[in-house]
Amino acid sequence: MIYKNIQLKKYNTFGLEYTAECMIKIKTEKEATALFNGTVAWKKPLLILGCGSNILFTSDFQGTILYPELKGIKIEEQEPDKGNVIVSAGAGVNWDDFVAWSVNKGFGGLENLSLIPGKVGATPVQNIGAYGVEVKDQIVKVKTISANDGSIRIFNNSECEFGYRNSIFKKREKDKYLVTRVYYRLTVKPSLNLGYESLKEEVSKIGKETLKNVRQGVINIRRSKLPDPEITGNAGSFFKNPVVTSSVAVNLKGGYPDMPVYKDQEGYMKLASGWLIDQCGWKGKRRGDAGIHEKQALVLVNYGKATGKEIYNLSEEIKKSVHEKFGVDLEREVEVVGVI
Ligand code: EPU
Numbered sequence: 001m002i003y004k005n006i007q008l009k010k011y012n013t014f015g016l017e018y019t020a021e022c023m024i025k026i027k028t029e030k031e032a033t034a035l036f037n038g039t040v041a042w043k044k045p046l047l048i049l050g051c052g053s054n055i056l057f058t059s060d061f062q063g064t065i066l067y068p069e070l071k072g073i074k075i076e077e078q079e080p081d082k083g084n085v086i087v088s089a090g091a092g093v094n095w096d097d098f099v100a101w102s103v104n105k106g107f108g109g110l111e112n113l114s115l116i117p118g119k120v121g122a123t124p125v126q127n128i129g130a131y132g133v134e135v136k137d138q139i140v141k142v143k144t145i146s147a148n149d150g151s152i153r154i155f156n157n158s159e160c161e162f163g164y165r166n167s168i169f170k171k172r173e174k175d176k177y178l179v180t181r182v183y184y185r186l187t188v189k190p191s192l193n194l195g196y197e198s199l200k201e202e203v204s205k206i207g208k209e210t211l212k213n214v215r216q217g218v219i220n221i222r223r224s225k226l227p228d229p230e231i232t233g234n235a236g237s238f239f240k241n242p243v244v245t246s247s248v249a250v251n252l253k254g255g256y257p258d259m260p261v262y263k264d265q266e267g268y269m270k271l272a273s274g275w276l277i278d279q280c281g282w283k284g285k286r287r288g289d290a291g292i293h294e295k296q297a298l299v300l301v302n303y304g305k306a307t308g309k310e311i312y313n314l315s316e317e318i319k320k321s322v323h324e325k326f327g328v329d330l331e332r333e334v335e336v337v338g339v340i
Helices: 029-036 094-103 122-126 196-206 211-225 246-255 273-279 308-326
Strands: 002-007 019-026 046-048 055-057 063-067 071-079 084-090 137-146 153-154 177-187 233-237 244-246 261-263 268-271 290-293 299-302 336-337
Touching: 002 122, 019 029, 019 153, 029 137, 029 177, 029 268, 063 177, 071 094, 094 211, 122 177, 211 268, 244 246, 246 261, 268 273, 273 308, 299 308
Parallel strands: 019 063, 046 063, 055 336
Antiparallel strands: 002 019, 071 084, 084 177, 137 153, 137 177, 233 299, 244 268, 261 268, 290 299
């Protein structure tokens, strides 16, 4: 189905009021194939949109937005000898509905990723992560349709080239494949991941260490720290946590003993952008309707009528001040689309 001159407010969690020239909603793989093998004409450039929870529009979009609505959750395969089950979900399934379904079935592996806004199709693109878990550890394969010719291509886990909030679908194959279905390996006898101290504490307040309580613990923490995009526009973490060499981290820690640092791959450490931004005094600050959340400095918010450009400019100011104070360059996690 092709729509013209679409208001994007409800298609991006910042609630920005730009328009798109065209939008195509896709409900089946057949429709996607017809779109890409030349049967249906559409205007370039193309932007594949999940629920717009990781995007900052800075102007109207002159092209076609593809909005996948492929549904369905299936148990594909039991692996009883390994205690696993393979399940799949359509790209258009709401991510948290899928997590809730898996927890209700007693399948483990996704519970720490509860309440992350977005759709299933975005999870391999972004390699979503929270509370010590990244979705790459559960993804078996990703079914896609090539935007080049409409053919089906399956990417197995290693072909997805997953990294921290990164994958092949964000790098050199960006917007070249439409994800239609994602396959996850879950455990039938879950081993819980409570390495994240504040999650362990929250779960102990709720009760026993069960799958359902871990999900509830994550939900409680997220609700207490992160603004609900239905109420205050935001896109979760605006910046990635920077990865620096261990020597840079050790030097910084010398000057700022309270600074959180996390182990990363050999020779590197990850810093906490939220802490760095907070130390620069940004928490709770506002520039008109663009602001920094009062409980988590990594989250930029739209208090109502901010424009994408205003949020972008605020993010530039933040980057500059973190660079001046700590010599660390922040990289945006959110994708900026439009004229700056
Ligand atoms: N901190 C501050 N001030 C702040 C924010 C954080 O001092 O304003 C400190 C915290 O006290 C903590 C550290 O910074 O010591 C890290 O903060 P937190 O545990 O809240 O996690 P984060 O690193 O800010 C990451 C992910 C989140 C994910 C949480 C929980 C990124 C970019 N963000 O945030 O993911 O939910 O860990 O695992 O990796 C997202 O990607 O949109 C997202 C919300």
